[in-house]
Amino acid sequence: MVKLQGFQKLTSVDEALKAWLTAWSTREPQQVLLPLTADVSGRVLAEDIIAQADLPCFDRSAMDGYAVRYNDSICASPSNVVKLTVVETDEIDAGQAKQVWTGNPIPNGADAVVMIENTEREGNTVTIRNALTPYLNVIRHGEDVKKGQLVAKKGTRLNPYNTGLAAALGYSALKVYQKPLIALLATGNEIVAIGAQADRHQIFDSNKLMLTAMCQELGAEVVDFGIVKDNTDDIAEKIRQALKTADALITTGGTSVGGLDLVPDAVNKAGKPGVIAHGIALRPAMPTGVAVLNDKPVMILSGNPVASIIGFEVFGRPAICKLLGLNEPERRPILKATLTRKISGVLGRKTYVRVLVKFGMNELTVEPVSAKGPGSISTMTQSNGYIIIPENCEGLREGKTVLVQMFNNIEA
Amino acid sequence: MVKLQGFQKLTSVDEALKAWLTAWSTREPQQVLLPLTADVSGRVLAEDIIAQADLPCFDRSAMDGYAVRYNDSICASPSNVVKLTVVETDEIDAGQAKQVWTGNPIPNGADAVVMIENTEREGNTVTIRNALTPYLNVIRHGEDVKKGQLVAKKGTRLNPYNTGLAAALGYSALKVYQKPLIALLATGNEIVAIGAQADRHQIFDSNKLMLTAMCQELGAEVVDFGIVKDNTDDIAEKIRQALKTADALITTGGTSVGGLDLVPDAVNKAGKPGVIAHGIALRPAMPTGVAVLNDKPVMILSGNPVASIIGFEVFGRPAICKLLGLNEPERRPILKATLTRKISGVLGRKTYVRVLVKFGMNELTVEPVSAKGPGSISTMTQSNGYIIIPENCEGLREGKTVLVQMFNNIEA
Numbered sequence: 052m053v054k055l056q057g058f059q060k061l062t063s064v065d066e067a068l069k070a071w072l073t074a075w076s077t078r079e080p081q082q083v084l085l086p087l088t089a090d091v092s093g094r095v096l097a098e099d100i101i102a103q104a105d106l107p108c109f110d111r112s113a114m115d116g117y118a119v120r121y122n123d124s125i126c127a128s129p130s131n132v133v134k135l136t137v138v139e140t141d142e143i144d145a146g147q148a149k150q151v152w153t154g155n156p157i158p159n160g161a162d163a164v165v166m167i168e169n170t171e172r173e174g175n176t177v178t179i180r181n182a183l184t185p186y187l188n189v190i191r192h193g194e195d196v197k198k199g200q201l202v203a204k205k206g207t208r209l210n211p212y213n214t215g216l217a218a219a220l221g222y223s224a225l226k227v228y229q230k231p232l233i234a235l236l237a238t239g240n241e242i243v244a245i246g247a248q249a250d251r252h253q254i255f256d257s258n259k260l261m262l263t264a265m266c267q268e269l270g271a272e273v274v275d276f277g278i279v280k281d282n283t284d285d286i287a288e289k290i291r292q293a294l295k296t297a298d299a300l301i302t303t304g305g306t307s308v309g310g311l312d313l314v315p316d317a318v319n320k321a322g323k324p325g326v327i328a329h330g331i332a333l334r335p336a337m338p339t340g341v342a343v344l345n346d347k348p349v350m351i352l353s354g355n356p357v358a359s360i361i362g363f364e365v366f367g368r369p370a371i372c373k374l375l376g377l378n379e380p381e382r383r384p385i386l387k388a389t390l391t392r393k394i395s396g397v398l399g400r401k402t403y404v405r406v407l408v409k410f411g412m413n414e415l416t417v418e419p420v421s422a423k424g425p426g427s428i429s430t431m432t433q434s435n436g437y438i439i440i441p442e443n444c445e446g447l448r449e450g451k452t453v454l455v456q457m458f459n460n461i462e463a
Numbered sequence: 464m465v466k467l468q469g470f471q472k473l474t475s476v477d478e479a480l481k482a483w484l485t486a487w488s489t490r491e492p493q494q495v496l497l498p499l500t501a502d503v504s505g506r507v508l509a510e511d512i513i514a515q516a517d518l519p520c521f522d523r524s525a526m527d528g529y530a531v532r533y534n535d536s537i538c539a540s541p542s543n544v545v546k547l548t549v550v551e552t553d554e555i556d557a558g559q560a561k562q563v564w565t566g567n568p569i570p571n572g573a574d575a576v577v578m579i580e581n582t583e584r585e586g587n588t589v590t591i592r593n594a595l596t597p598y599l600n601v602i603r604h605g606e607d608v609k610k611g612q613l614v615a616k617k618g619t620r621l622n623p624y625n626t627g628l629a630a631a632l633g634y635s636a637l638k639v640y641q642k643p644l645i646a647l648l649a650t651g652n653e654i655v656a657i658g659a660q661a662d663r664h665q666i667f668d669s670n671k672l673m674l675t676a677m678c679q680e681l682g683a684e685v686v687d688f689g690i691v692k693d694n695t696d697d698i699a700e701k702i703r704q705a706l707k708t709a710d711a712l713i714t715t716g717g718t719s720v721g722g723l724d725l726v727p728d729a730v731n732k733a734g735k736p737g738v739i740a741h742g743i744a745l746r747p748a749m750p751t752g753v754a755v756l757n758d759k760p761v762m763i764l765s766g767n768p769v770a771s772i773i774g775f776e777v778f779g780r781p782a783i784c785k786l787l788g789l790n791e792p793e794r795r796p797i798l799k800a801t802l803t804r805k806i807s808g809v810l811g812r813k814t815y816v817r818v819l820v821k822f823g824m825n826e827l828t829v830e831p832v833s834a835k836g837p838g839s840i841s842t843m844t845q846s847n848g849y850i851i852i853p854e855n856c857e858g859l860r861e862g863k864t865v866l867v868q869m870f871n872n873i874e875a
Contacts, residue, residue, distance in 0.1 A: 087657050089675035089685070106841075108663050113836060115722055152721040154653065154766070156664050167722070195839040202844060210871060211680065212843035215673035215768065219666070219840055223658035241566065245499050246635035251520050252568050254631070261627035263501035268623065273501070309564040310527055310579070354566070356627060379875055384796035387827070415799070424525065427607040428631055429518075431624035432614060459622060463791050 058330030061337065063442065064365055064401045067328040071341040072369060074327055075348050080376045081229040087222050092214045093270055094227035095376045100203040100217050105193035110157040114188040117148040117170055117177050118161035124183040137175045148177050157189055164188035196220065206378035208270075231374035233266045234297035235259050236276040236289055238305035238314055239354055244278060257428070258303040258359045262352070265363055266301075269371045269381075281305060286317035294321075294347055298374055301367065304354030306338035314351050318342045326351070332442060334402045335425035336362040348374075357425045361403045364437070383436075383456040388417035393449045396440035405434035408461050417455055435459035470742030473749065475854065476777055476813045479740040483753040484781060486739055487760050492788045493641040499634050504626045505682055506639035507788045512615040512629050517605035524563040526600040529582055529589050530573035531560045536595040549587045560589050569601055576600035608632065618790035620682075643786035645678045646709035647671050648688040648701055650717035650726055651766055656690060669840070670715040670771045674764070677775055678713075681783045681793075693717060698729035706733075706759050710786055713779060716766030718750035726763050730754045738763070744854060746814045747837035748774040760786075769837045773815045776849070795848075795868040800829035805861045808852035817846035820873050829867055847871035 082097040112118060119135060123145060127133040135148040142159040143149055149158045157164070163183040171178040196202055202220070203213040209227070217225060237259045243249045244256055256278055263273045276293045279285050286305065293300050305314035312329065319325040322344040329340035329351065339362040340351030348370050352359040369380035388408050396402045405420045420434040436455040440447065447453060494509040524530065531547060535557060539545040547560040554571040555561055561570045569576070575595040583590040608614055614632070615625040621639070629637060649671045655661045656668055668690055675685045688705045691697050698717065705712050717726035724741065731737040734756040741752035741763065751774035752763030760782050764771040781792035800820050808814045817832045832846040848867040852859065859865060 087672070089672055089679055092676035092679070107666075107838075115719075153719070154666075190836055190838060194835060195841050202841060211673045211676035212772070212840060214676055215669040216840045216844055218657045218669035218672050219768070221661070221667060245630045249633070254519075254566075255633060257627040257630035260499070260501055260630050261623045264504035264623035264626055267501055267504070307565070356631070360624070381872060382875075384798070384869055384872065386796070386798035423606060424602055426519075426602060428624060428628040429607050429614060432628055457796055460793060460796065463794070 058337070061330050061332040061400070062328040063332045067331050067341055068366060068369065071327050071343070071348065071366070072373060074324070074343045076346045080231065080374065082226050083229050084224050084226050086224050087214070087218055089211075089214070091225055091227060092209050092211050094209050095270070096203055096205050096207055096209060097226040097228045097376065099201055099205050100213065100220070100222065100225070102196045102198050102200045102202060102220050104221070105198050106196040106220055107190060107192055107194065109192050111190040112151040112153055112155050112157060112164045112188060113190050114164055114166045115152050116164045116166045116188065118143065118151045118157045118164050119148045119179070119183070120145055120161060121163035121183045121185050121187065124163065124165070124179055124181070127179050127182050129180045132178050132180050134176050134178050137172070137177050162186055162189070204378070206376055208377065208381070228376035230270060230272045231298040231371065232274055232296065233271050233371065234274050234276050234293035234300045235262055235266075236293060236300065236302045237278045238281060238286055238302060239278070240281045242278050242304065258352075258354065258356055261356070261360060262301055262303060262363060265360075265367070266371060269368065270375055271371050281313055283313055283317045283320060286314055287320040290317060290321040290344070290349070294344055297347075299348045299350070299370065300344075301350045301352060301363070303352045303359045306340060306351055306353050315340050315342070318344065318349055318351065332400045333361070333365060334397050334400045336365065337400075339366065341366055355425045356428045357430060360431060364403070383458055385454050385456050386415060387452050388415035388455055390447055390449055390451045390453055391416050391418045393446060394419045394438065394440070395446040396444045398445060399442055401442050402440040404438045404440060405430050406436050406438050406455060407434050408436050408455055408457065410461060410463075415461070417453060435461060470749070473742050473744040473812070474740040475744045479743050479753055480778060480781065483739050483755070483760065483778070484785060486736070486755045488758045492643065492786065494638050495641050496636050496638050498636050499626070499630055501623075501626070503637055503639060504621050504623050506621050507682070508615055508617050508619055508621060509638040509640045509788065511613055511617050512625065512632070512634065512637070514608045514610050514612045514614060514632050516633070517610045518608040518632055519602060519604055519606065521604050522569040523602040524565055524567050524569060524576045524600060525602050526576055526578045527564050528576045528579045528600065529560040529591075530555065530563045530569045530576050531591070531595070532557055532573060533575035533595045533597050533599065536575065536577070536591055536593070539591050539594050541592045544590050544592050546588050546590050549584070549589050574598055574601070616790070618788055620789065620793070640788035642682060642684045643710040643783065644686055644708065645683045645783065646686050646688050646705035646712045647674055647678075648705060648712065648714045649690045650693060650698055650714060651690070652693045654690050654716065670764075670766065670768055673768070673772060674713055674715060674775060674779075677772075677779070678783060681780065682787055683783050693725055695725055695729045695732060698726055699732040702729060702733040702756070702761070706756055709759075711760045711762070711782065712756075713762045713764060713775070715764045715771045718752060718763055718765050727752050727754070730756065730761055730763065744812045745773070745777060746809050746812045748777065748815075749812070751778065753778055765837075767837045768840045769842060772843060776815070795870055797866055797868050798827060799864050800827035800867050802859055802861055802863045802865055803828050803830045805858060806831045806850065806852070807858040808856045810857055811854055813854050814852040816850045816852060817842045818848050818850050818867060819846050820848050820867055820869065822873060827873070829865060847873060
């Protein structure tokens, strides 16, 4: 599907991405107020989470023991024990102590806790044998979070921990952004729906399935606009329909069919401003295109499975992150590993090499996955990360330490 | 909540984990056949995915051009051009060529494709000027996957890529394991539901929210058994109820309340064999317990937020991975980074240090997040990974390269 002669000029990844991401609206996504349950974890915050009070909001005991005035203890020693009267009140005076369990509030007037194992109790008298220091074994109010502190920023993704912290701070609902709706459209006379009867020269619609799963992983919703034949007018009509409801459109296939750029042409027929770049200095995924219609982003991905996946990684991820309302595009987890085989780049093109990272003897090792064509989905299932070779680099030598973007776990 | 005197003996993490994970059933989870949509991504395979045919199942053109017999081209050169007759049939003879577009099947009899830009066409005659090699520009059948090849193993998690590959191979449904149902129970007189009216000495039920989100992230389903007061009989009754329907139970709180081990006692009251280990050589999360009731796993987690999170990481993750039907427990993404400050361990205890990994000048750097108590949820929201210090290690020096288990992204 890579067809260099089809493109007079390739646009660099950075140039295309920058031009495209700034060519459609930066208006804030719709907000929605959701009750604070575990289901908000993964959503994007549409408000700052700010502590309305100290957390904890009272001094608590860190131990089972007795809350006392530390001043009462300063002369205590094994040879000069101090005896205090145990009270049940919410406030203690000099010479008094109150029994507390871990987590209990410290009574007013108390400023230290003596551990139960360092005391002796007889009736309502407790004996201590050691001097304490101020606030010993006391968790101070505000130790976790101080009133007014920003604990999670608008435009960041909620996770189990900041969701839990919001709950601890007394939030019972959170403002998050509405999930963006991404329309997906497959094109190609040879494509048949998954589960349909197919003859041996037809191809199952696996790209749309993969793109749907990738959109959903990022937290977007997907609406499926099906499969359309290789006809510019039909494709343009589907594109217009899709963008009536969806916030963005991703197409797969038809980027260079029989010498024709069906989908880019259809996008240009469907509205303005149309295609911003088509033919990217990217390997694989050169026939990728990016467009804007009615202030909405359109991604024109190759029909080649791996090229569509890489096109989505490079353009789809940052675009969806923007639609989600995230302040920054989310990156894949990265790690450093040592190359066990040299790999080649292509001067002038940013190259995504699928690699397998393994645990070596003393280090993480990384090897390229056999360089089959861009149509080989199995190269994705046999790898767990990418190495990105920049445009000005001919390749990376064996033994070099490289950064890997991980999309799957390392096997034990 | 850490109360060393409460435990006569601490059990090592490895010992407790091994004893516990083998003390309940290894029977396979229930299977369910799901239609092959993007929603199966993330589920665990209950069958091997095996290619029933080559992928692709026919030889395809990798280029726009003409399918020919390479033998016809071997004498071709710019000074000795070869002319072939263009036909439309599904089979070509010597001296014939068929026009093909990228992805088209190669006609029978053809074994190479000449790129269109290296040809000249006049009427039904095409001229070629260069010798080809066998299968030049042809994607061979089985290049991606060979018939009979295992492409995804039973007991592994589906992702966008292996789901797509299954679709490409003609699968229209996949057998996956039923999601395990995890019952969650919070205990504590001081705990109130999120959103409820609370006085200033009460604590919102944030632990159960975090544990729910962590279970759901792993792909389990959660059933909420609410909050129960500090009463052994009431807790035991709730535990019995929960395990009537759920596959596992996680409790938070009541691991050492007022000198009593309410939840461990309640678990032992609720059935057999009961608690396997309580008091783990783990920091934080020493008061963690693991138990088995009716052949189902029970995790007894601390009421301290961070201790409950670490207890879940250490015991909950591998247990839920087993319940999901995964062959191996899934690990967090790991990376290597350079310590910018020394950190201390505690001899005899496996220590989980919350850390923040950042991009340094030429490397990834990692620093411990301020060592507040185990109650500080904010230490989780300010960190993005853990370092695990083994039991026999007093600490790690500044400048050392360490492995970090990442639970959140590195900020740009």
